[in-house]
Amino acid sequence: xxxxxxxxxxxxxxxxxxxxxxxxxxxxxxxxxxxxxxxxxxxxxxxxxxxxxxxxxxxxxxxxxxxxxxxxxxxxxxxxxxxxxxxxxxxxxxxxxxxxxxxxxxxxxxxxxxxxxxxxxxxxxxxxxxxxxxxxxxxxxxxxxxxxxxxxxxxxxxxxxxxxxxxxxxxxxxxxxxxxxxxxxxxxxxxxxxxxxxxxxxxxxxxxxxxxxxxxxxxxxxxxxxxxxxxxxxxxxxxxxxxxxxx
Amino acid sequence: xxxxxxxxxxxxxxxxxxxxxxxxxxxxxxxxxxxxxxxxxxxxxxxxxxxxxxxxxxxxxxxxxxxxxxxxxxxxxxxxxxxxxxxxxxxxxxxxxxxxxxxxxxxxxxxxxxxxxxxxxxxxxxxxxxxxxxxxxxxxxxxxxxxxxxxxxxxxxxxxxxxxxxxxxxxxxxxxxxxxxxxxxxxxxxxxxxxxxxxxxxxxxxxxxxxxxxxxxxxxxxxxxxxxxxxxxxxxxxxxxxxxxxxxxxxxxxxx
Numbered sequence: 395x396x397x398x399x400x401x402x403x404x405x406x407x408x409x410x411x412x413x414x415x416x417x418x419x420x421x422x423x424x425x426x427x428x429x430x431x432x433x434x435x436x437x438x439x440x441x442x443x444x445x446x447x448x449x450x451x452x453x454x455x456x457x458x459x460x461x462x463x464x465x466x467x468x469x470x471x472x473x474x475x476x477x478x479x480x481x482x483x484x485x486x487x488x489x490x491x492x493x494x495x496x497x498x499x500x501x502x503x504x505x506x507x508x509x510x511x512x513x514x515x516x517x518x519x520x521x522x523x524x525x526x527x528x529x530x531x532x533x534x535x536x537x538x539x540x541x542x543x544x545x546x547x548x549x550x551x552x553x554x555x556x557x558x559x560x561x562x563x564x565x566x567x568x569x570x571x572x573x574x575x576x577x578x579x580x581x582x583x584x585x586x587x588x589x590x591x592x593x594x595x596x597x598x599x600x601x602x603x604x605x606x607x608x609x610x611x612x613x614x615x616x617x618x619x620x621x622x623x624x625x626x627x628x629x630x631x632x633x634x635x636x637x638x639x640x641x
Numbered sequence: 642x643x644x645x646x647x648x649x650x651x652x653x654x655x656x657x658x659x660x661x662x663x664x665x666x667x668x669x670x671x672x673x674x675x676x677x678x679x680x681x682x683x684x685x686x687x688x689x690x691x692x693x694x695x696x697x698x699x700x701x702x703x704x705x706x707x708x709x710x711x712x713x714x715x716x717x718x719x720x721x722x723x724x725x726x727x728x729x730x731x732x733x734x735x736x737x738x739x740x741x742x743x744x745x746x747x748x749x750x751x752x753x754x755x756x757x758x759x760x761x762x763x764x765x766x767x768x769x770x771x772x773x774x775x776x777x778x779x780x781x782x783x784x785x786x787x788x789x790x791x792x793x794x795x796x797x798x799x800x801x802x803x804x805x806x807x808x809x810x811x812x813x814x815x816x817x818x819x820x821x822x823x824x825x826x827x828x829x830x831x832x833x834x835x836x837x838x839x840x841x842x843x844x845x846x847x848x849x850x851x852x853x854x855x856x857x858x859x860x861x862x863x864x865x866x867x868x869x870x871x872x873x874x875x876x877x878x879x880x881x882x883x884x885x886x887x888x889x890x891x892x893x894x895x896x897x
Contacts, residue, residue, distance in 0.1 A: 444770055444774070469776070478770065478771055479767065484768055496775050499775070500777070
């Protein structure tokens with residue numbers, strides 16, 4: 395479904411991605427974890443086509459998106475749903491307007507059909523009755539839930555979650571994890587989750603990839619990663635300040 | 642010496658590159674003005690944004706500009722015994738020059754800076770990336786409505802500025818300084834031609850384009866965090882003000 399091949403990216407001479415290789419199978423949830431600033435968000439922005447690599451390829455359903463013109467890239471983007479780190483909700487629109495936005499702009503659904511789908515999505519994310527609120531009136535957890543609803547409203551084949559629980563308390567973070575799991579079960583999308591919420595993230599993911607120093611150093615099931623002997627992976631999972639990862 | 646030349650060369654290249662980038666941004670925006678789907682609701686919202694934000698400041702500056710002009714022109718004209726020309730003097734100064742320039746500077750400070758900050762905040766909060774990720778063109782959604790709205794609103798704001806300025810001048814010239822009311826308006830009709838009004842309209846249209854273009858560009862390509870937005874906003878206001886004055890001279894010279 396998604397294949398990242400030898401991906402390189404530098405900013406002002408500083409290498410961020412240094413040959414990332416990763417395969418994500420259809421309907422699988424893969425979590426990419428790594429320390430803050432290791433390039434996880436940069437990687438996800440390459441998958442969306444917001445950044446272009448210095449070298450390497452990204453195949454989505456077999457199509458190399460790094461070679462595409464904007465129009466063709468937009469066709470690929472229509473298959474994506476993205477939850478941005480801060481939610482990226484439109485301040486000028488209500489909760490309803492935010493969730494309905496992709497449907498209004500990209501489909502020819504009638505007003506009633508849009509309404510039905512938005513109300514259904516709000517129910518899915520547990521925000522029934524909040525449709526008239528503006529993003530500024532919502533808590534961090536609620537904003538993330540609205541962003542999840544917006545990302546899923548078009549029923550995309552691939553959903554990218556960029557740090558869905560950052561800045562949230564453990565209970566709200568758990569509820570977001572449950573939400574990802576339940577919506578995955580319902581819609582059957584391929585999911586890419588950027589997170590450093592270990593070990594909680596292991597409960598919802600099929601595979602985990604560890605990004606470190608610009609490369610994927612280990613990929614495996616949550617059990618394999620938890621039993622990994624790689625000292626970098628071990629230090630990250632245990633959260634120890636002593637080990638090969640330097641700050 | 643060689644190092645100095647290299648530094649000057651690099652600086653020049655970077656400035657030229659930035660200018661090229663700005664022009665490509667403008668051309669890209671122009672392209673989407675004529676390509677459907679058109680975003681009329683967003684256009685109306687931005688017309689309201691420019692008008693609503695700027696109206697009070699336009700009314701205040703317009704009235705006081707007219708009043709000051711009346712005072713100063715009356716003082717000068719009295720030396721030549723031509724006080725009767727106060728009305729056309731004020732009208733021509735406002736319509737050809739002060740109305741478009743001062744309105745543009747005021748709108749830049751009020752709505753232009755708010756526009757840069759708004760677009761900049763959308764950039765740093767990833768709202769622009771969200772539009773792109775939804776396969777929606779952010780230029781069409783954010784920039785085009787602002788440019789079209791500014792081109793529509795600027796001439797209207799300038800017209801209001803001029804009318805208020807002329808009445809401000811009337812208040813001081815006729816009511817305080819004793820110029821005849823009939824002379825004030827009738828000579829204005831004789832001296833102000835359609836050509837003068839068109840000069841003001843051309844200027845206001847081009848200033849609308851300059852302000853919306855620069856303010857949108859600076860917001861769209863803002864730096865990181867609140868500091869980046871603050872810096873972009875300052876840069877936008879300074880650059881707009883400079884370009885308004887420079888363009889005013891060149892357009893004035895061409896249309897004279």
